[in-house]
Amino acid sequence: MFVEEKPGAIRHTVDGREYFFCSTQCLNEFTAPEKELKKLKTITGVSIALTIPITVLTYLMILPKEINSYVLLALAIPVQFWAGWRFYKGTRDAIKARASNMDTLIAVGTTAAFLYSTLVTVMPGLFPFEGVYFETAAIIITLILIGRLLETRTKEKASNAVRKLLDLQPRMARVLRDGGKREEEVPVEQVQEGDLFLVRPGERIPTDGTVTEGSSSVDESAVTGESIPVDKSAGAQVIGATINKSGLLKARATKVGQDTVLSQIIALVQEARTGKAPMQRMADQIAKYFVPAVIAVAVASALAWYFIGGIGLTFSLLAFVSVIIIACPCALGIATPAALMMGTGKGAENGILFKGGEYLEIARKVRTVVFDKTGTLTKGQPEVTDVMALSETMGGQQELLRLAAIAESGSEHTLGQSVVRKAKEQGLVVASPESFEVVSGHGLKAGYAGHAIIIGNRKMMADNGVAVPDKVSATMSRLETEGKTATLVSVDGRLAGIVAMADTVKEHAREAIDSLKEMGIQVIMLTGDNERTAKAIASSLGIDRVIAQVLPQEKEQVIARLKSEGKGAVAMVGDGINDAPALARADLGIAIGSGTDVAKETGGIILIKNDLRDVVAALELGRKTVSKIKQNLFWAFAYNTGLIPIAAGALVPAFGAQVYEWLPLLAGGAMAMSSVSVVANSLLLGRYRPRFAAAGRPEKEQMRTEKELKQPYYHYTEAT
Structure with missing residues (x-):
């Protein structure tokens, strides 16, 4: 429920930020979620264990009537005042906030039932009827506790995302002392701005800095999400927690502690997750008006029968208590969880994992979907797309690919490994080179079977006296415009060909984009990659709006800006650590199942099958599930509300006061019918099939897609 920042409001401060809560229960769940979950499991288990015998003894009457009522009272006391204590605390906090919520309705209804039943038990002559409502109060409390437990379990791993981000940070750093003469290993927390540190191949960079000496390629995918390692040499910036792949680097720390890129991402994830306004629960919204209305009807009926009907104090109190009891709906505790269990189960069948009910509600409101590029729309791994042989004397494309793969087999660079992988896929034998030398930032040299092989960029060829014709340069430029990384290959001093690589688009990505557009949803690509590459990918997918060259910490700001435009809820689809703040900041975070653990922990929906069509299915399923929750x-x-007039005495003029003898039975019937209706309605979700899910596509479309998948993706061309 909405909480105003009043002096008497419940508040809690974390890292200088102040949070407001509607109840102490919500505060405890925020500060100690694991402890509260364990406590709730225990309370719910005990409540179930006591409610079962209460229900059995109420309807089977195994014991004598006088003894039976006292046994029911003894069993009901711990359910009412121990298991149900959280509802009393919630009511107290609601009263302080001058509002009413579901806790108020539950506390008032169950207390009325319990106190009336207790008076009937210990003072049998006080009321004219001997029926008790102990089982009504116990069932209401137990069912709603079960609902709360199901809801709380979805939040059990709320803090794991930040914990996994912290695990990326290296524990130790190799700092150079005495002007670089002495190497000292110290905890990363002790690294000071300006310190010179050393990073060996395979080690994580301890903090943000500037390279002062050495050259290497650095895998920044953990932070930036981009799959291709970045070449680093003197003057280049390095980011803490990224991995040094090949060479030895010396760097000077420029940012330490809370100022590093990784620390900023962690802070953004924490802020975005905890800073979200809690979802207004539909049940609380109804209770906001329902509770005062029920109490008003109960008081009015009691006063009317006492002063106007002249029925006496006893029957007037009975009318008051009856209205309160009959109005408390026990099915409320399973109304939302039942639909959520069916909705999430149906999602799991289609490779979609919903992590909480709030994400289902938000899914139906999404009007903008923002996709990360690398690893989300694309495969996140470069693959060979073009092999162009420039000389027939070298044996054409196959021989060019074989020699290039032999040379690259000595390299750890991701682009080089893609060449090796492609050659092996073509059945070519990739031997080890006899000599190998990396020219950082430009390419490599290798020797094999008497051949001198050079692979690299235009400068690499110029430095080694290999001429690159204008026509070849134009072809290179065209490939680069298409978002590909093109490299030149020379053999024995002659230009032999071009090998181009790119991070290729995932299957079904275009289909997913088209489907979202059909639903009237705006699609945006958000990436840290350069604008030329991003637009090339976007064009092939039919995405009109591209936001490129965005730093990891800026992605969250872009999402916040899109939300401020007021065009409905914003969903973010991503897979990397760099996407975590944006996933958390978005109204709905959708994480790709093949992505990092942090992205999956931060996202509200996880696509297990890594199929982008399931983004569409998730939004549709969310709409359908929320519709079932409302129903x-x-x-x-409905059932309980419909009986309020009877409890208020509408039938007394026709049938007399004896109608109250039937109220316990009517209350039980209302509970049974409402629960059956809720469960049956939820089960209907099992028949629902998402229109855009992979499993639900028309047979003709499946055959067309399967045929397309059999077509070779890569093409080989002769260039003269």
Whole structure:
């Protein structure tokens, strides 16, 4: 529920930020979620264990009537005042906030039932009827505790995302002392701005800095999400927690502690996750008006019968208590969880994991979907797309690919490994080179079977006296415009060909984009890659709006800006650590199942099958599930609300006061019917099939897609 920042409001401060809560229960769940979950499991288990015998003894009457009522009272006391204590605390906090919520309705209804039943038990002559409502109060409390437990379990791993981010940070750093003469290993927390540190191949860079000496390629995918390692030499910036792949680097620390890129990402994830306004629960919204209305009806009926009907104090109190009891819907506790269990189960069948009910509600409101590029729209791994042989004397494309793969087999660079992988896929034998030398930032040299092989960029060829014709340069430029990385290959001093690589688009990505557009949803690509490459990918997918060259910490700001435009809820689809703040900041975070653990922990929806069409299925399923929740809430209230006039005495003029003898039975019937309606309505979700899910596509479309997948993706061309 909405909480105003009043002096008396419940508040809690974390890292200088102040949070406001509607109840102490919400505060405890925020500060110690694991402890609260364990406590709730225990309370719910005990409540179930006590409610079962209460229900059995109520309807089977195994014991004598006088003894039976006292046994029921003894069993009901711990359920009412131990298991149900959280509802009393919630009511107290709601009263302080001058509002009413579901806790108020539950506390008032169950207390009325318990106190009335207790008076009937210990003072049998006080009321004219001997029926008790102990089982009504116990069932209401137990069912709603079960609902709360199901809801709380979805939040059990809320803090794991930040914990996994912290695990990326190296524990130790090799700092150079005495002007670089002495190497000292110190905890990374002790690294000071300006310190010179050393990073060996395979080690994580301890903090943000500037390279002062050495050259290497650095895998920044953990932070930036981009799959291709970045070449680093003197003057280049390095980011803490990224991995040094090949060479030895010396760097000077420029940012330490909370100022590093990784620390900023961690802070953004924490802020975005905890800074979200809590979802207004539909049940609380109804209770906001329902509770005062029920109490008003109960008081009015009691006063009317006492002063106007002249029925006496006893029957007037009975009318008051009856209205309160009959109005408390027990099915309310399972109205939302039942639909959520079916909705999430149906999602799991289609490779979609919903992590909480709030994400289902938000899914139906999404009007903008933002996709990360690398690893989300694309495969996140460069692959060979073009092999162009420039000389027939070298044996054409196959021989060019074989020699290039032999030379690259000595390299750890991701681009080089893609060449090796492609050659092996073509059945070519890739031997080890006899000599190998890396020219950092430009390419490599290798020797094999008497051949001198050079692979690299234009400068690499110029430095080694290999001429590159204008026509070849134009072809290189065309490939680069298409978002590909093109490299030149020379053999024995002659230009032999071009090998181009790119991070290729995932299967079904275009289909998913088209489907979202059909639903009237705006699609945006958000990436840290350069604008030329991003636009090339976007064009092939039919995405009109591209936001490129965005730093990891800026992605969250872009999402916040899109949300401020007020065009409905914003969903973010991503897979990398760099996407975590944006996933958390978005109204709905959708994480790709093949992505990092942090992205999956931060996202509200996880696509297990790594199929982008499931983004569409998730939004559709969310809409359908929320519709079922609303229907369930209606049925949860309908039966009980319909009996309020009877409890208020509408039938007394026709049948006399004896009608109250039937109220316990009517209350039980209302509970049974509302619960059955809720469960049956939720089960109907099992028949629902997402229109855009992979499993639900028309047979003709499946055959067309399967045929397309059999077509070779890569093409080989002769260039003269």
